[in-house]
Amino acid sequence: MAHAYTPGLRVTANTALRRTRRLPLKGEVLVAEGDHVRRDQVVARTDLPGDVVTLNIVNRLGISAEEIPRYMLKSEGDVVSVGEILAETRPLIKWFKTEIASEIDGTIESISSVTGQVMLRKPPAPVEVPAYIDGIVVEVIPEEGVIVENVGAFVQGIFGIGGERWGKLQMITDTPQQDVTPDILPADSEGKILVGGGRVSHAAVEAARDKGAVGIIAGGIADRDLRQLLGYDLGVAITGSEEIDLTVIVTEGFGDIAMARKTFNTLSACDGRDASLSGATQIRAGVLRPEIIIPSNEDATQVPDASHVGGMGEGDPLRVIRAPYFGRIGTVVELISELRQVESGATVRVLEVEFEDGERAIVPRANVELIEE
Amino acid sequence: MTESVPAATATETPDKIDVVIATDCGSTTTKAILIERKGDVYRQTFRGEAPTTVEAPFEDVTRGVLNAIQEVEELSGRRILDGERIITPAKGEEGVDVYISTSSAGGGLQMMVAGVVQSMTGESAQRCALGAGAIVMDVLASNDGRLPHQKIERIRQLRPDMVLLSGGTDGGTLSHVVELAEFISAADPRPRFGSGFQLPVIYAGNKDAAEKIEETLGEKTALTLTENLRPVLEQENLGPARHVIHDLFLEHVMAQAPGYRKLMGWTGAPILPTPAAVGQIMQTIARQRGINVLGVDIGGATTDVFSVFTVDGESVFNRTVSANLGMSYSISNVLSAAGLDDVMRWIPFELDEADLRDRIKNKMIRPTTIPQTLQELQIEHGVAREALRLAYVQHRQLAVGLKGVQAERTLSDVFDQTEAGASLIDMMALDLLVGSGGVLSHAPRRSQTAAMMVDAYQPEGITRLAVDSIFMMPHLGVLSTVNEKAATEVFERDCIVHLGTCVAPVNVGKREMKPNDVLATYEMTSGAFGSGVESGELRVSDLRLIPLAEGAEAKLSISPVRDVDVGGGAGQAYETTIHGGTVGVILDGRGRPLQMSPDPVTRVQQLEGWYQALQIYGEQA
Structure with missing residues (x-):
């Protein structure tokens, strides 16, 4: 069977997970290898150098720079407190003293x-780094941090x-197509991570924030809503690093778009469980995608780490990630080996896909991604 | 002021070079090319590529290099590697005479620069770092409007690869430049790579302050002192500081990156930052042909613009990098920097604003996708025109004469409106416009590439257009430091694809011209034309394409009307030889700057007319 490599987002119900928790500068690690840690537990701590404040003494005293040692009352390295006199003039008449x-x-x-x-x-x-996920410390990086391990469900958006947060996962739509609107938010959203299917509106995010939710997950968001947010x-x-009170993750992209059924089902199966999530996204070399982790606290050695990079083969599930079939889910029918010219005039590598409704189409391979286990 | 890079030092360059293997280690892909002497000329013969392996799980750049070279081996049948060793010198069908490389992996060379006065030493320091191939993260200056603690905070946040500190002419201000050094010292910045190392700082300011700078920064940083880059106001001396940047790039930045120490041992010439190598080949071509060159490389995240213009008999090289103008990672920023209207104006169909915004954001988060439909392609080409235009505007702003100079003016200068700080980029004097980067190099039709370049840069007079087909300029830049003949021969024969020539008369007078007014009459004679002659009138708003194949030439005689200049001066007849290409000769009477209808319906018709004239999207534009 033909194969092609097209990386996709991982969506899996059970996998071994490791997260490195590292300080920005060297400091102190507070836990030991083998320790069980909670997501909100501080595992490492350090002190960032304090901010610097400058004082132009010579301008304020009306002296020249070379004269400064004569007027200083304090030396380099001295500890000072607010209001303490650092420098002064010594005029003949005290009244003129500065x-x-x-x-x-x-x-x-x-x-x-x-x-x-x-x-x-x-x-x-002081800077403190929390464990972020419940788990076991499997490695201590001296003076820098730890690696925490657990098994559980893992969904990449x-x-x-928004940054790292944690709370109970709660499904708020019945289908992957249903949009997230303010009227469907549960009254008790405090501390929850709310999961919907379709597009989330700006109004819904605002309402969730007002109700105290810590996260919201949906299929898509309109650029207009993101700008407002x-x-x-x-x-x-x-x-x-956005300063917003809750983390927002979309699993499919921008616009009116339903969550992939597999993603929706995986999250539905975790309804009511404790989860950690991070909205941090970095799309450059060294890609970082947002993630939702729902630890199951099973024995990590029993679950294979599924983070292998596989190829795409016939029958594999995929989503199309560009117009004209943007957002549609299907399976690979054939990885066509010869180059084909597409409507734009470009001659590219393509594959044939069968969508969930049975329709078939030819799509550039660059425009699909695997829905990975 | 043409810069040259130091000659090969890593290993001795062989006297006789017949076979060269060259790689460019980019952020995502490592590209290898094989260059061989065929008879009397050098040709690029095979190429291979492989993913760059700087990051986990490999963390060794040489893995990607070996993989890319292996692909060349497979395609060419030449054995180049003996395990992990490059076989040198070449003997028959085995080995190469020299291996050379450039690198922009790991985000390239990121620098912070500082100068006393922002528009003077600050700008000179910026030009110096950019010309050395760096991305300038920030320009710190005594008069940049930020408070001291804000400056310190900024230095600490940035974590550059190195800092270039300048300021003060020799014998000039002391305290301001020492103050900048004190800010750097207080920030106690750490380099991006290698937490146990000191940050490299180059001091290229007032020589009288050198001792104080050493006292302030000597212990906390890896300080290198070099010649003042602005010894007097009237003179920039960027060469010595640029050489120090290249040396430190190798010693500190490259040596910390995974696998580079090994790679440096393999190369027969110092590894150059990719943009520095592109600048090098541009300067070589401009010098050899005696022409003015403007080049652009539009990538996914950034757009680089290079120019080499002769000013007062001296060749002046400038490079700028627009760090957030690109076609994938930064595509959304192009929309926000240009504004919606300026992107929409290039799209030849009606499109809902929200739809456009969502499409662009989707490209941003899935940067490797390609346009499948014609409309998607037209949207990308519209965005590309704006990215190219904005990067060019930024380049014009930095490629200027020295500011702060009291120019001696003669009576004739009174009538000449040039002033200190005026842009050195004169589009009427431009001879060659070279484009490179995915959206230009891989456009389904070459006419699309030519149209994007003409619309974005709006060349004036007679300008030759070309595209770097497979982004070979970095390799040739380093090669030019080893063997200039090989580099220029490959550049001409295999690197660039000539698209043709743009002929654009410009109304330089105050008289308003109306559509259909005659701008110029022209006659082109060439055996390549069926009739031997192509002649006619070029009118306001006309856009015409006259096929003239690559390699063919035509003699052009053009007589512009009063107030219209096509290279010989207002109203002056002009004769020259023009060159063909895969597109041909573009006669552009649309005027400068291009005028587009504010009415959406009329604008779409206007675009359809232009796109049809150049046959860029097929018969139905």
Whole structure:
């Protein structure tokens, strides 16, 4: 049977999962190999250097830069607090004295006799990394972080916004086609991850946020709604750090589009279970897709890791990801070996697909993706 | 001010070069080409490609290089590899004389630059880094309007591969440039790769401040001092700092990337950042032919523009990179930067705004898809015109004369409106426009490529058009540092596909011309024409295509009307030899800038007329 490599999004009911939890700078790891960790448990911690505040002492004292050592009351490395005098003039008449006080609590980083600038550094800011998923620590990366492992359901989305969150998964539509609108949101959405089928509107996201939901998952979203949600037009798909109160993930793309049945069924089977999700998307070399993880807490050694990269073969399920069949789900009928000219005039590698309604079409191989286990 | 890169240092370049294997390690694909001497000339004979293997699970760039070379071996029948060793020198059907490579894997060379005055040393530092093939993440300047703590925060956030610090003419300001160094020191920035290493910083500012800079940054960073890139206001001296950038690129950035240390041991010339190599071949071609060249490489994420123009007898090279203008990863940003109306104006059918926006976002999140329908293709070509245009606007803004210069003006200069800081890009003086990158190189028809380039750049007068068919310019750029003859011969014969020549008279006067007014009368004589002569009148709004095959030439005599210039001056008759190509000669009477109807229905008709004239989408445009 002919094969072709076309990466797809993974949707699987049970797989071994590992997540590396790493600090941005070296620090302290708080757990040990073999420890069971909860998703909200801090596994590593460090201090980021504090912000720097500059004071141009010479301008404020009306002196030249070379004279600065004579007027400073503090030295490099000294700890200072708000209001503490750092430098002062010593005029004959005290009434004319000028004093420069520290505006922050911190330390003196540098005193420059070239620029007349004094730099103060604020105290370090702590950074903590949570486990993100429930699981077992299988490896400690000294001073940097840990690798947490578990098994469970795993669904990759195509695009998301918002960072890592967790909560109970709740299905809110009966079919993969039904859109997510404000009127179908459950009254008790507090702390929940809501899952719908079709397109999610801006109004529905706003309403879910008002009700305290932590995440919302749907098939598609219109670009117009995304712009309203973010307040700007997203130019490049690098997301995850948006300051919004809930994470939004779409599994299929932009526009009016139903969730793939397999994705919908996989999530439905997890209704009511604890899940972790991340909207972080990065579509560059080293692709990062948004994800939903529902740990089952089984023994990881019993479940094979399905993260292999396979080829596409006849009979495999796929989705078409470009017009004119955008969003349609089908199976590979034939991987046609010779190049074919398509309507645009380009001569490309193609395959024949049979859609769920029995219709068949020729589609460029670049325009389909596998629905991967 | 033409720059040259240092000669080969990695291993000795052989005296006799008959066979060359060259690779370009891109972010996603590593492309290998084989160049062989056939009789008296060098030709590119075979090519192969393989996925780049910088990232997990391989984390060794040489895997992708070996795979790409293996494909060349299979296609050519020449044995090049002995296990993981490249066989040198060539003997009969085995081995190569030299292996060379470029690289843009891992996001290319990312730099932050700093200068005292934004429009003076800041801009010079920017030009210096861009010309060395870097992506400039930010330009820090004493007068950039940001508060000190904002500058420090920004430096810390960015994590560049290296920093170029300049500022002050020699003997000029001391405190401002030292202040910038203090900000860098306070930020204590870490390099992108190799957490245990110090960030490379190049100081190319006021030489009198060098000692203070060393005191401030010497311990915290890997500091290199070099010549001031703006020793006096009237002069830019970018060469020494660019060479230091290339050296540090190899020593620090490349050496940290997975597998590069091994790769560097294989090459017969220093590995160049891909854009630096493209700049190198552009300069070589411009110098050898004595022409002005404008080149563009439009990729998925970024668009690079290169220009080599002769100004006051001196060849000036400039490069810019528009980091967020591209056809896949950044396609949505093109829409947001150009605005909806400017993209919609190129689309020859009615399209709902929301539909267009969703389609573009879907391309952004699935960047490897291709247009299956004609309408999808036309949308992509519309977006491409805007990406090319915006990148060109950015290039014009940076490719300028030095600012802050008190020019000596003579009486004749009073009538000449040139001023300090004016763009060096003169479209009327442009001889060759070269396009490359997927949307231009792989368009189903070459006429589509020519139309996109003409619409986006709007060349004036007589301009030759060409496209780099398989993106071979990076390889040839490095090759030109080893063997210039081989590089230019392959460039001419195998790298570029000549599309033809655009002839565009421009109304340079104040007189308004109406549609159908005669712009110029022309006569082209060539044996390639059935009748031997093609002649006629070119009128306002006309767009005409006259087939003239690749390799064919025609003698053009053109007489523009008063106020209209076609290269010889307003109203002056002009004679020249023009060259054919896969498209032919485009006679463009649409004027500059192009005027498009604000009414959507009339605009669609206008586009249909243009697209039909150039036969770009078949008979039914």
